[in-house]
Amino acid sequence: MSQTVDRALSILPLLAEGPADLGRVADRLGVHKSTALRLLRTLHEHGLVYRQSDQRYRLGARLFALAQEAVENLDIREIAHPHLARLNERCGHTVHLAVYEENEVLYIDKVESRYPVRMYSRIGKPVAITVAAVAKLCLADLPEPERRAFAEKLDYPMYTSRSTPNAPAFLKELARVREQGWATDLGGHEESINCVAAPIRGADGRVVAAMSVSAPNVVVTADELLTLLPLVRRTADAISGEYSGRTSVKDSV
Amino acid sequence: MSQTVDRALSILPLLAEGPADLGRVADRLGVHKSTALRLLRTLHEHGLVYRQSDQRYRLGARLFALAQEAVENLDIREIAHPHLARLNERCGHTVHLAVYEENEVLYIDKVESRYPVRMYSRIGKPVAITVAAVAKLCLADLPEPERRAFAEKLDYPMYTSRSTPNAPAFLKELARVREQGWATDLGGHEESINCVAAPIRGADGRVVAAMSVSAPNVVVTADELLTLLPLVRRTADAISGEYSGRTSVKDSV
DNA sequence: GAAGTGCGTTGCAGGATATGCAACGTTCAT
DNA sequence: ATGAACGTTGCATATCCTGCAACGCACTTC
Numbered sequence: 001m002s003q004t005v006d007r008a009l010s011i012l013p014l015l016a017e018g019p020a021d022l023g024r025v026a027d028r029l030g031v032h033k034s035t036a037l038r039l040l041r042t043l044h045e046h047g048l049v050y051r052q053s054d055q056r057y058r059l060g061a062r063l064f065a066l067a068q069e070a071v072e073n074l075d076i077r078e079i080a081h082p083h084l085a086r087l088n089e090r091c092g093h094t095v096h097l098a099v100y101e102e103n104e105v106l107y108i109d110k111v112e113s114r115y116p117v118r119m120y121s122r123i124g125k126p127v128a129i130t131v132a133a134v135a136k137l138c139l140a141d142l143p144e145p146e147r148r149a150f151a152e153k154l155d156y157p158m159y160t161s162r163s164t165p166n167a168p169a170f171l172k173e174l175a176r177v178r179e180q181g182w183a184t185d186l187g188g189h190e191e192s193i194n195c196v197a198a199p200i201r202g203a204d205g206r207v208v209a210a211m212s213v214s215a216p217n218v219v220v221t222a223d224e225l226l227t228l229l230p231l232v233r234r235t236a237d238a239i240s241g242e243y244s245g246r247t248s249v250k251d252s253v
Numbered sequence: 254m255s256q257t258v259d260r261a262l263s264i265l266p267l268l269a270e271g272p273a274d275l276g277r278v279a280d281r282l283g284v285h286k287s288t289a290l291r292l293l294r295t296l297h298e299h300g301l302v303y304r305q306s307d308q309r310y311r312l313g314a315r316l317f318a319l320a321q322e323a324v325e326n327l328d329i330r331e332i333a334h335p336h337l338a339r340l341n342e343r344c345g346h347t348v349h350l351a352v353y354e355e356n357e358v359l360y361i362d363k364v365e366s367r368y369p370v371r372m373y374s375r376i377g378k379p380v381a382i383t384v385a386a387v388a389k390l391c392l393a394d395l396p397e398p399e400r401r402a403f404a405e406k407l408d409y410p411m412y413t414s415r416s417t418p419n420a421p422a423f424l425k426e427l428a429r430v431r432e433q434g435w436a437t438d439l440g441g442h443e444e445s446i447n448c449v450a451a452p453i454r455g456a457d458g459r460v461v462a463a464m465s466v467s468a469p470n471v472v473v474t475a476d477e478l479l480t481l482l483p484l485v486r487r488t489a490d491a492i493s494g495e496y497s498g499r500t501s502v503k504d505s506v
Numbered sequence: 507g508a509a510g511t512g513c514g515t516t517g518c519a520g521g522a523t524a525t526g527c528a529a530c531g532t533t534c535a536t
Numbered sequence: 537a538t539g540a541a542c543g544t545t546g547c548a549t550a551t552c553c554t555g556c557a558a559c560g561c562a563c564t565t566c
Contacts, residue, residue: 002295003552004524005261009299016322022543032526037544042255046262047355055543059323061354062266067320068378069269070312101314102300125321126314256523257553275514285555290515308514510565516558523553531544536537 007031008039012059015049019056074099076209077108080200080239084111084211087235091228093215096195098127099208100138103150105129108209130156130164131188133197134210140178141199141207147174160191182233183210186222194222196229198236203244211236260284261292265312268302272311327352329462330361333453333492337364337464340488344481346468349448351380352461353391356403358382361462383409383417384441386450387463393431394452394460400427413444435486436463439475447475449482451489456497464489 007029014020014028026036040057043049047062071077077097084095088111097109104126129135139147151167151174164170177183185195197212213232215225260282267273267281279289293310296302300315324330330350337348341364350362357379382388392400404420404427417423430436438448450465466485468478 001298002257002261002291004255004257005292005295006298008255008258008261009295009301012299012319016319016326018326023541033543034527034545035525038255038524039258042258042262045254045259046265048262050354058326059319061357061359063316063320063323064359065357065379066265066269066312067316070316073269073271073311101303104314104318106314106317126318276512286514287516287556288554291553508566511563513560513562515560518556519554521552521554524551525549527547527549529545531542533542534540536539 004039007035008043011036011039011043012048015057015059019052019054019058021056025057071108074108076200076239076243079243080209080211081109081111083235083239084109087213087231088112091213091231093213093219093225093228096134096197096212096214098132098134098138098210098212100135100141105132105135105138105210107134128157128159128189130154130170131159131185132212133183133185133195134212136174136177136183136185137197137199137210138207140174140183147171159189160187162186163188182229184222184226185212187217192216192218194225196225196232198229198233199240200236200243201240208243209239211239257292260288261296264289264292264296265301268310268312272305272307272309274309278310324361327361329453329492329496332495333462333464334362334364336488336492337362340466340484341365344466344484346466346472346478346481349387349465349467351385351387351391351463351465353388353394358385358388358391358463360387381410381412381442383407383423384412384438385465386436386438386448387465389427389430389436389438390450390452390463391460393427393436400424412442413440415440417441435482437475437479438465440470445469445471447478449478449485451482451486452493453489453496454493461496462492464492 010029011025014025020028022033022037022040025040026033029036029039040049044051044057044060047060047065049057050060051057076099080097084097088095095111096107098105098107106126127135129139139150142150148171151170154167154170156164156166156170158165164173181199183197185193185197187194193214193216195212195214197210199207200209200211202208211232213225213228263282264278267278273281275286275289275293278293279286282289282292293302297304297310297313300313302310303313304310329352333350337350341348348364349360351358351360359379380388382392392403395403401424404423407420407423409417409419409423411418417426434452436450438446438450440447446467446469448465448467450463452460453462453464455461464485466478466481470478
């Protein structure tokens, strides 16, 4: 591993907390100011860091562009999107697409029905991994030892009284999800929000992504939402088929 | 400037084009495979690149999270958002917020009325700089020599017959925009889309951002859209006032 | 089935390259 | 006017990165 690059990259999460001046960056990195300066300059030339008018540094524009291109190049997302949109048209609720990557599950697409407000704020954001239905599906597919090790390392914040409380409960839930091939989150993240989710599988049968339908229970009860399960599963299967190359676009009902 | 970091960062835009294997990365960088490997490993440890199942590398998840945090920490965006939402409620059209940074103008917020589809796809994306109304406002505020130099360097793609054709025309338009304090894009980017935009200024009077209202002319004609100009300008001024009032967090505590 | 090809990976020696130091230029507050 | 805080520069040292060559592995070819 390269020390110089390592230090330079450590600056990014540091700046993500908010703008910082040279001294602060140098301190946090544990290097001399002149060293930090050269690293920041290099980051700056690549547009990853921006120098605002008060001379402090913050994350730069290129970062957005990169993240943008990255998300647009995900083929699962591209394949899934029309299916998600169609599902949204039929049921009217919010539809999510998420993938597992490097100890995180994150939303990579979303189609929402009513509220345009802050829609972007979730795309690319890690999900609440211990409670989200899509997270359960992705993690349930990990090999057993890895799954266990991972569950042990997690925090289990009690978002609501129905949040997953600890590792054993989580592992038990994952086992059930793995068994039944779908998952729910009934008020585990926000009291009034329920989700049903289904897995999307690659050609080898491994879960490559998961999709969900979410709705507040002022609109539909959890039971009513569950009646959508067959539709959600069919959609997920259609995406799986198309992604793994077996099926073409037509055979979704 | 640090060579090692420079090389490492050059990998990112390369991967943004699509997944690549080690050999390809090494070739494009002009370094030995073993060197590329070590750089990629370091990027990997920081989550900026991901190694997919076929062993090829692509951009990683942390990139999204970083971009996410970065955009959420922009104080202009935070201040402006409620104003944009309110404007959207009143007129029903798409509302954009954009900033100039390092030779690019990019959208940092958007409130859309009807079509939830692919909403995120524009946030963080560079705008069509030669035609977009918000771009004109940002660039018109640059000091004259810089503005001229910049205009000379640009490409002038003819998106439509009404796109800005070349540097002289662009500079002339910028001068007019600067004069009148607002800008339009009447079918310069997409034939049927019109925009009106107004600048947001900091305490020193410099343009720090620009906002616009866009609508397809099947919904409202360009003339009708122009009747919104006073409302747009009032909104922009309100944001300017609030922004320059408590510019940084420290002096408002 | 054996030999060949392409790919990622490892350890190492040499030297390019990053590092910390000390000194200077500014800006701002006292 | 004086001092402090901060960013910036040039430079000598040695650290850390580089390219090489060899290896393991998977997959293709004859």
